Amino acid sequence: MKSSFKSSFYPYILSLQDQICQAIEQEDGSAKFHEDLWERPEGGGGRSRVIAEGAVFEKGGVNISAVHGALPTSMQQYFGVEEADFYATGISLVLHPKNPFVPTVHANFRYFELYNSQGNIEKQWFGGGLDLTPYYIFPEDVTHFHTICKKACDAHHPEFYATYKKRCDEYFWNSHRNEARGVGGLFFDYLQANENQTMNDWYAFVTGVGDQFIQAYLPIVSKRKNTAYTSSHRNWQEIRRGRYVEFNLVHDKGTLFGLKTNGRIESILMSLPPQVQWRYDHQVAENSPEALLVETLKNPKDWI
Amino acid sequence: MKSSFKSSFYPYILSLQDQICQAIEQEDGSAKFHEDLWERPEGGGGRSRVIAEGAVFEKGGVNISAVHGALPTSMQQYFGVEEADFYATGISLVLHPKNPFVPTVHANFRYFELYNSQGNIEKQWFGGGLDLTPYYIFPEDVTHFHTICKKACDAHHPEFYATYKKRCDEYFWNSHRNEARGVGGLFFDYLQANENQTMNDWYAFVTGVGDQFIQAYLPIVSKRKNTAYTSSHRNWQEIRRGRYVEFNLVHDKGTLFGLKTNGRIESILMSLPPQVQWRYDHQVAENSPEALLVETLKNPKDWI
Numbered sequence: 001m002k003s004s005f006k007s008s009f010y011p012y013i014l015s016l017q018d019q020i021c022q023a024i025e026q027e028d029g030s031a032k033f034h035e036d037l038w039e040r041p042e043g044g045g046g047r048s049r050v051i052a053e054g055a056v057f058e059k060g061g062v063n064i065s066a067v068h069g070a071l072p073t074s075m076q077q078y079f080g081v082e083e084a085d086f087y088a089t090g091i092s093l094v095l096h097p098k099n100p101f102v103p104t105v106h107a108n109f110r111y112f113e114l115y116n117s118q119g120n121i122e123k124q125w126f127g128g129g130l131d132l133t134p135y136y137i138f139p140e141d142v143t144h145f146h147t148i149c150k151k152a153c154d155a156h157h158p159e160f161y162a163t164y165k166k167r168c169d170e171y172f173w174n175s176h177r178n179e180a181r182g183v184g185g186l187f188f189d190y191l192q193a194n195e196n197q198t199m200n201d202w203y204a205f206v207t208g209v210g211d212q213f214i215q216a217y218l219p220i221v222s223k224r225k226n227t228a229y230t231s232s233h234r235n236w237q238e239i240r241r242g243r244y245v246e247f248n249l250v251h252d253k254g255t256l257f258g259l260k261t262n263g264r265i266e267s268i269l270m271s272l273p274p275q276v277q278w279r280y281d282h283q284v285a286e287n288s289p290e291a292l293l294v295e296t297l298k299n300p301k302d303w304i
Numbered sequence: 305m306k307s308s309f310k311s312s313f314y315p316y317i318l319s320l321q322d323q324i325c326q327a328i329e330q331e332d333g334s335a336k337f338h339e340d341l342w343e344r345p346e347g348g349g350g351r352s353r354v355i356a357e358g359a360v361f362e363k364g365g366v367n368i369s370a371v372h373g374a375l376p377t378s379m380q381q382y383f384g385v386e387e388a389d390f391y392a393t394g395i396s397l398v399l400h401p402k403n404p405f406v407p408t409v410h411a412n413f414r415y416f417e418l419y420n421s422q423g424n425i426e427k428q429w430f431g432g433g434l435d436l437t438p439y440y441i442f443p444e445d446v447t448h449f450h451t452i453c454k455k456a457c458d459a460h461h462p463e464f465y466a467t468y469k470k471r472c473d474e475y476f477w478n479s480h481r482n483e484a485r486g487v488g489g490l491f492f493d494y495l496q497a498n499e500n501q502t503m504n505d506w507y508a509f510v511t512g513v514g515d516q517f518i519q520a521y522l523p524i525v526s527k528r529k530n531t532a533y534t535s536s537h538r539n540w541q542e543i544r545r546g547r548y549v550e551f552n553l554v555h556d557k558g559t560l561f562g563l564k565t566n567g568r569i570e571s572i573l574m575s576l577p578p579q580v581q582w583r584y585d586h587q588v589a590e591n592s593p594e595a596l597l598v599e600t601l602k603n604p605k606d607w608i
Contacts, residue, residue: 250563281570
């Protein structure tokens with residue numbers, strides 16, 4: 001019989017939410033997170049924490065939830081299973097900095113259980129990752145982010161970084177624009193026990209990556225948050241944020257899933273940027289920093 | 305053998321595009337449309353006209369296209385047919401005014417032909433409609449818009465207005481927000497010859513509605529475009545524009561269809577508003593004009 005990771009992973013994300021929120025407030029120096037506790041009528045609930053109009057962070061959310069009950073019909077089709085009970089818990093965060101030279105970041109770490117009719121665990125898996133979306137490319141920043149990702153992976157398996165870096169590039173692909181949402185990071189899903197990894201191994205891996213989030217992102221924020229910028233940089237950031245919205249609303253499985261299964265809308269859409277622009281057929285100047293970003297996103301590359 | 309409406313409907317939309325663009329430029333008094341001609345590699349092309357940063361219109365597009373060739377695989381599934389050639393032509397417009405008291409408007413009139421292996425028309429239909437998305441409710445404006453819609457319908461059938469007004473409310477429903485995108489208008493699709501209407505009847509109906517677009521919308525623009533507004537009104541408009549984006553990217557069949565069938569991205573996404581905001585869990589003050597809008601959108605009603 002499979003044993004549950006509820007009692008280890010849920011406390012882990014509770015604590016990770018606290019650590020991340022504290023580190024972000026400290027980096028911001030001005031704004032504080034606003035907390036909303038919510039309950040899901042069908043079972044479970046969450047703790048949403050949102051920061052807005054900070055000195056550094058224009059908008060961001062660090063949410064955790066633990067929900068359970070009967071698997072919604074739409075999720076049955078999605079997972080290819082019959083009627084079943086489920087339990088899902090995770091942390092999900094998106095931070096939109098004000099300064100266009102500071103990248104947006106997203107991270108998510110989650111655990112899922114599906115039960116058989118006897119109430120025993122039929123399937124269980126971990127998933128998650130973290131990825132960076134800059135508006136201007138500073139190669140050393142991207143390399144820093146990926147280096148931390150690789151270190152977190154290498155502690156568990158020499159091939160994990162290459163594998164999950166590639167999956168990240170594939171997943172966050174804005175196919176209708178033929179470009180990546182950002183410069184990637186790690187993406188993994190359906191991490192189940194197999195001949196090489198036990199669930200304990202996956203637990204160690206996922207929490208090991210989660211533990212590195214602050215170190216992967218905040219040094220970049222710290223380095224760029226005081227860089228002077230003009231309204232032209234800001235316009236570019238807002239235009240690019242439009243692509244972020246397009247990805248999340250058109251392609252992101254998690255978002256669409258939440259929207260179509262009656263999730264808590266405000267928690268799901270906290271990922272959307274605060275101020276966004278769409279201009280018709282916007283073009284970048286040749287050899288400009290803006291052109292470099294676009295070129296970089298069209299051809300995902302190795303950063304280490 | 306069915307006869308084609310290519311030679312009548314295409315010239316009609318060419319002329320309608322000219323009339324509408326001229327009327328809009330006149331109403332704006334400052335900005336002019338920028339025209340892009342584009343070709344579709346697989347057959348056909350279009351004439352996109354976009355207006356930006358006008359005195360009245362912050363962003364808008366009035367596009368026509370006529371495309372043909374082999375029906376893309378994704379469209380075969382969509383229409384429930386096998387391999388076939390097709391022809392599709394139409395006009396599509398969205399106008400986002402600067403002043404929050406002037407509503408956004410959308411209209412679309414289209415014609416479709418599917419051919420059998422002998423190259424004869426197997427199926428043909430018209431579709432389209434027009435709908436209004438205000439940020440503040442002036443009941444007399446909404447009633448004016450619906451009255452013109454009803455007149456255009458009543459000239460053809462006493463039940464058309466009620467039928468297509470209802471379809472419009474149903475189609476432009478932002479289900480994840482449990483509210484309508486706007487205050488509706490008309491929406492019709494797959495208008496095919498039946499025992500009561502010939503294709504000539506539908507042609508007369510669809511062009512009859514198209515002819516009333518200017519009269520339905522521009523008097524409202526004219527009446528409200530000089531109303532003074534504050535940054536608070538403007539914020540509300542930008543927040544509500546977020547709902548417009550959500551509808552178009554999450555629910556609108558035409559948009560998703562274009563994005564997933566390699567359509568011309570800039571023409572498809574010209575519908576997105578120029579400046580948009582997302583705030584976490586934004587609430588409106590009780591009994592405010594903003595609350596009246598939300599209340600109105602949650603319960604579609606009769607305006608005549």
